[in-house]
Amino acid sequence: MNFNFLSPVSDAVLAHNELLSQQALGKKMEIHSAQNGIPDLDGVKLAIIGVQESRNDVNYMGEELSFDAIRIALYSLFPGNWHTTVADLGDIPAGASIDDTYYALQTIISVLLEKKIIPIIIGGSQDLTYANYRAYDTMSPMVNIVNVDSNFDLGDASVEMKNNSFLGKIILEQPYNLFNYSAIGYQTYFNSQEEIDLMDKLYFEAYRLGEVTYNINMVEPVMRDAHIVTMDLKSVRAAEVGAKQKYSPNGFNGKEICAIARYAGISNKVSSFGIYEYKSTNELDATPMLISQMIWYFIEGINCRVNDDDFRSSDNHQKFNVLIEDDELIFYKSAKTGRWWIEIPFLPNVNNKLKKHTLLPCTHDDYVEASQGKIPERWYKAYKKNSF
Structure with a gap:
């Protein structure tokens, strides 16, 4: 072994x-x-x-x-x-x-x-x-x-x-x-x-x-x-x-x-x-x-881990769409824990590192700021990293 x-x-x-x-x-x-x-x-x-x-x-x-x-x-x-x-x-x-x-x-x-x-x-x-x-x-x-x-x-x-x-x-x-x-x-x-x-x-x-x-x-x-x-x-x-x-x-x-x-x-x-x-x-x-x-x-x-990131069923989460200029940001909130995620879109015409849409952990504050027209920095960096 x-x-x-x-x-x-x-x-x-x-x-x-x-x-x-x-x-x-x-x-x-x-x-x-x-x-x-x-x-x-x-x-x-x-x-x-x-x-x-x-x-x-x-x-x-x-x-x-x-x-x-x-x-x-x-x-x-x-x-x-x-x-x-x-x-x-x-x-x-x-x-x-x-x-x-x-x-x-x-x-x-x-x-x-x-x-x-x-x-x-x-x-x-x-x-x-x-x-x-x-x-x-x-x-x-x-x-x-x-x-x-x-x-x-x-x-x-x-x-x-x-x-x-x-x-x-x-x-x-x-x-x-x-x-x-x-x-x-x-x-x-x-x-x-x-x-x-x-x-x-x-x-x-x-x-x-x-x-x-x-x-x-x-x-x-x-x-x-x-x-x-x-x-x-x-x-x-x-x-x-x-x-x-x-x-x-x-x-x-x-x-x-x-x-x-x-x-x-x-x-x-x-x-x-x-x-x-x-x-x-x-x-x-x-x-x-x-x-x-x-x-x-x-x-x-x-020992306190909770599986709260299964978003296949709408019973497990709430979904929020936020429009900022030309971007649509999609947020998810776990019904089980209240934790938040934001979707990073898949870019099909770019030689990127992601092969599908993926979810980035974020905070409720990120959602609040996005609702006020400010793009979350973590989302921006992940999106840009996915683009090169």
């Missing part, structure tokens, strides 16, 4: 797990141990994988990664009223080369996706998102990535990929599977004007930190359209994390980053989730507990 790349959860973590309450999450998980091997994945919905790889970090100093502190924190939490089974498959050690690590991660994610199991990746450097994306090559013709990050990570695709340039490689390397990329929480002073202009030119979406913290609910429709969610711990403000993890005094607080993780879980499309740029330390540190709570909220979101 191509899981021979994985090393088991350490005996120290398992010994700590033995001391926990029978109601703790660690007692209810399927765990890869040296004694029992890889657990049976029948009925498993989510699988945690650590990846001990940071060599493509631009600031790499030879540090080794351990996720023991994260596991001890996560196992000690109590699950919600969940109906999903979680497995911890252990770690992918750093390979002889970085490409070996990418291959191992890509292979394991591919197997999990085929089994309809959602991988939760805890990583070193965020370039591991590239291997996660490549796992979809045989699975999905078009992939949407949401990156919760202070940086766009476009970088210079003509040089060797690093953790601050993986997106450039995703965009430019065949096969071209990326349909949309959304950056949540970017901070302008960490991104060159050229990168900001390129995001606009490619009709990708970018939401500034201030926008998101002012209205955290705006994340929900963006996540609803995502397949891969990748979260950079550098998007969290320094006050919330340990000494080795501090990056910027500005960023999301713990409550906000957990809310974003929950929105990722609620999305019916999200099929892989990664938290990256972890720096392990032996000191007392809040970072492992923050990561474990982010994972907890993602799992909580998965």
Whole structure:
């Protein structure tokens, strides 16, 4: 089953797990141990994988990664009223080369996706998102990535990929599977004007930190359209994390980053989730507990998923037509959840990425603004992207 790349959860973590309450999450998980091997994945919905790889970090100093502190924190939490089974498959050690690590991660994610199991990746450097994306090559013709990050990570695709340039490689390397990329929480002073202009030119979406913290609910429709969610711990403000993890005094607080993780879980499309740029330390540190709570909220979101996007029957939705100049915008509202979508029309005479009409998640505010004559920006970008 191509899981021979994985090393088991350490005996120290398992010994700590033995001391926990029978109601703790660690007692209810399927765990890869040296004694029992890889657990049976029948009925498993989510699988945690650590990846001990940071060599493509631009600031790499030879540090080794351990996720023991994260596991001890996560196992000690109590699950919600969940109906999903979680497995911890252990770690992918750093390979002889970085490409070996990418291959191992890509292979394991591919197997999990085929089994309809959602991988939760805890990583070193965020370039591991590239291997996660490549796992979809045989699975999905078009992939949407949401990156919760202070940086766009476009970088210079003509040089060797690093953790601050993986997106450039995703965009430019065949096969071209990326349909949309959304950056949540970017901070302008960490991104060159050229990168900001390129995001606009490619009709990708970018939401500034201030926008998101002012209205955290705006994340929900963006996540609803995502397949891969990748979260950079550098998007969290320094006050919330340990000494080795501090990056910027500005960023999301713990409550906000957990809310974003929950929105990722609620999305019916999200099929892989990664938290990256972890720096392990032996000191007392809040970072492992923050990561474990982010994972907890993602799992909580998965358990709150509702299938509300079946629009074949008019009983399931309300339909609204809005005329703006020469365009007719068609909105749908779910009768079950009240969530909104807007239709992106199929353009038959254009060599486009869409093969049929498709629905883009949106908000009630988008409908209100359209009714007042303003075209929603998300619709405009999706429409333009579909046109080239």
